[in-house]
Amino acid sequence: MHLLLPTTATLPLFDVAASRRIEARALTHSPDLMARAGLAVAKLSLALRRGDGPVWIACGPGNNGGDGRVAAQRLTEAGVPVHVGHNAPRRPSLVIDALLGLGLNRTPSTEMQLIFAAMAACGAPVLSVDLPSGLLADTGLPAGGHAVRADHTLALLTLKPGLLTGEGRAHCGHLWFDDLGIAPDEAPSAELLGTTRRPARGATSHKGSHGQVLVVGGAPGMQGAARLAARAALACGAGRVYLDLLNLPADQAADPGRPELMRGTLAALPRAVGVLGCGGGAAVAAALPDLLRQLSRAVIDADALNAIATDAGLQQALRARPDSATVLTPHPLEAARLLGCETASLQADRLAAARELARRFACTVVLKGAGSVIASPSERTAVCGSGGPALATAGSGDVLAGWLGGLWAQQPGASAHAIACAGVDAHGRAGEVDGVLRAGDLIERLAAAR
Numbered sequence: 001m002h003l004l005l006p007t008t009a010t011l012p013l014f015d016v017a018a019s020r021r022i023e024a025r026a027l028t029h030s031p032d033l034m035a036r037a038g039l040a041v042a043k044l045s046l047a048l049r050r051g052d053g054p055v056w057i058a059c060g061p062g063n064n065g066g067d068g069r070v071a072a073q074r075l076t077e078a079g080v081p082v083h084v085g086h087n088a089p090r091r092p093s094l095v096i097d098a099l100l101g102l103g104l105n106r107t108p109s110t111e112m113q114l115i116f117a118a119m120a121a122c123g124a125p126v127l128s129v130d131l132p133s134g135l136l137a138d139t140g141l142p143a144g145g146h147a148v149r150a151d152h153t154l155a156l157l158t159l160k161p162g163l164l165t166g167e168g169r170a171h172c173g174h175l176w177f178d179d180l181g182i183a184p185d186e187a188p189s190a191e192l193l194g195t196t197r198r199p200a201r202g203a204t205s206h207k208g209s210h211g212q213v214l215v216v217g218g219a220p221g222m223q224g225a226a227r228l229a230a231r232a233a234l235a236c237g238a239g240r241v242y243l244d245l246l247n248l249p250a251d252q253a254a255d256p257g258r259p260e261l262m263r264g265t266l267a268a269l270p271r272a273v274g275v276l277g278c279g280g281g282a283a284v285a286a287a288l289p290d291l292l293r294q295l296s297r298a299v300i301d302a303d304a305l306n307a308i309a310t311d312a313g314l315q316q317a318l319r320a321r322p323d324s325a326t327v328l329t330p331h332p333l334e335a336a337r338l339l340g341c342e343t344a345s346l347q348a349d350r351l352a353a354a355r356e357l358a359r360r361f362a363c364t365v366v367l368k369g370a371g372s373v374i375a376s377p378s379e380r381t382a383v384c385g386s387g388g389p390a391l392a393t394a395g396s397g398d399v400l401a402g403w404l405g406g407l408w409a410q411q412p413g414a415s416a417h418a419i420a421c422a423g424v425d426a427h428g429r430a431g432e433v434d435g436v437l438r439a440g441d442l443i444e445r446l447a448a449a450r
């Protein structure tokens with residue numbers, strides 16, 4: 001058993017159907033899985049308990065409740081007072097939520113919701129077994145809007161995608177994992193991103209060795225977004241970074257605060273990696289046909305995505321680009337516009353939405369938001385476990401787009417998917433701070449990390 005995050009290793013994720021198959025096969029040679037699960041819950045409970053009060057164990061009707069009952073036995077044997085039931089005891093030292101796990105198949109009843117509320121109100125830390133009760137394991141959506149908010153969750157046997165995306169992170173608290181001694185014997189449904197090191201810089205390299213980035217955006221009044229993207233590309237190590245600031249006279253500086261950045265245009269830089277749309281406004285739409293046709297690698301963000309969402313010709317141009325040549329970086333609203341659906345229905349299944357976007361537009365998609373999802377037509381979908389609320393700040397998306405452009409400039413042979421995975425994880429890690437983070441400081445943190 002170990003605390004899962006942060007992880008440097010890429011880890012397999014299994015949806016409910018796959019977890020059920022793995023469990024069924026494992027039970028044929030290891031029939032004591034529930035005993036192992038209950039023991040793991042009891043061990044973690046001993047470490048998390050606050051004070052001498054009883055451990056309140058709320059057990060449901062299925063095997064999740066069975067795990068809770070085994071934990072009760074183990075804790076009793078260890079001399080710990082336990083209270084098994086649906087009402088809170090006086091001053092519990094810990095709550096074990098063993099109501100619902102993988103078998104959740106409907107909105108928690110009013111009765112169940114009252115137990116969730118009692119857990120939240122009793123003042124003790126809450127440890128959820130396998131999943132916070134009410135949380136859908138495949139999507140991270142609380143069923144009917146109701147799920148336990150745990151302080152800790154101990155995932156058992158497999159890691160499920162819903163622990164890490166959607167509302168999962170908000171409901172899981174600290175995420176622990178115990179594989180119960182079983183090695184999964186089938187291909188993962190998705191994967192949790194590990195860490196990729198930044199490209200090494202050769203001893204004899206020069207700025208020409210590290211590629212070019214062309215940021216196209218920054219319509220009047222919105223230059224900040226494009227400049228943040230360009231600064232991020234530069235901080236990432238791109239050899240030369242140019243800004244095509246839409247409708248800004250060519251004799252004006254690219255970025256007075258960052259003299260390393262230059263003005264540039266597609267005509268002069270056809271081999272650059274394009275970072276398109278940051279602060280693009282309506283003006284970027286007119287530039288997109290040429291950009292989509294000529295750039296061999298492009299990261300497409302913000303207003304460029306909005307332009308594509310409303311223009312069938314641009315959608316066709318996007319689909320016509322070569323394989324692995326494009327990364328789209330929509331936030332949920334932009335993604336919903338691209339799919340022509342409501343944001344809420346998109347958020348209800350983020351992995352499915354990202355996969356559908358990747359299929360429809362034949363490119364790599366980074367669906368941003370808590371637990372960013374990276375999907376590509378022929379790659380395993382990845383979920384990002386790093387990041388946090390400090391990234392919910394103006395400009396952090398521009399920084400991501402620029403960072404991806406900077407990484408790709410230095411690794412021209414890398415696939416769009418590999419670049420997206422490496423950049424999203426680095427961006428998430430750099431954003432793991434308490435409180436507020438300004439986008440400019442995020443760039444500095446990205447640059448300082450290795």
Ligand SMILES: NC(=O)C1=CN([C@@H]2O[C@H](COP(=O)(O)OP(=O)(O)OC[C@H]3O[C@@H](n4cnc5c(N)ncnc54)[C@H](O)[C@@H]3O)[C@@H](O)[C@H]2O)[C@@H](O)CC1
Nearest residue numbers: 033034037062063064100101102103104105106107108130
């Ligand atoms: N079988 C085993 O040996 C193992 C089981 N494990 C545990 O077993 C769990 C899965 O067990 P189950 O398949 O029995 O499923 P659950 O225990 O998650 O729940 C199934 C039961 O809950 C009811 N239910 C579903 N949604 C409900 C709702 N909204 N309100 C009220 N009742 C609801 C179902 O009718 C069914 O009776 C895992 O999450 C994990 O905790 C793991 O420990 C691995 C080992």
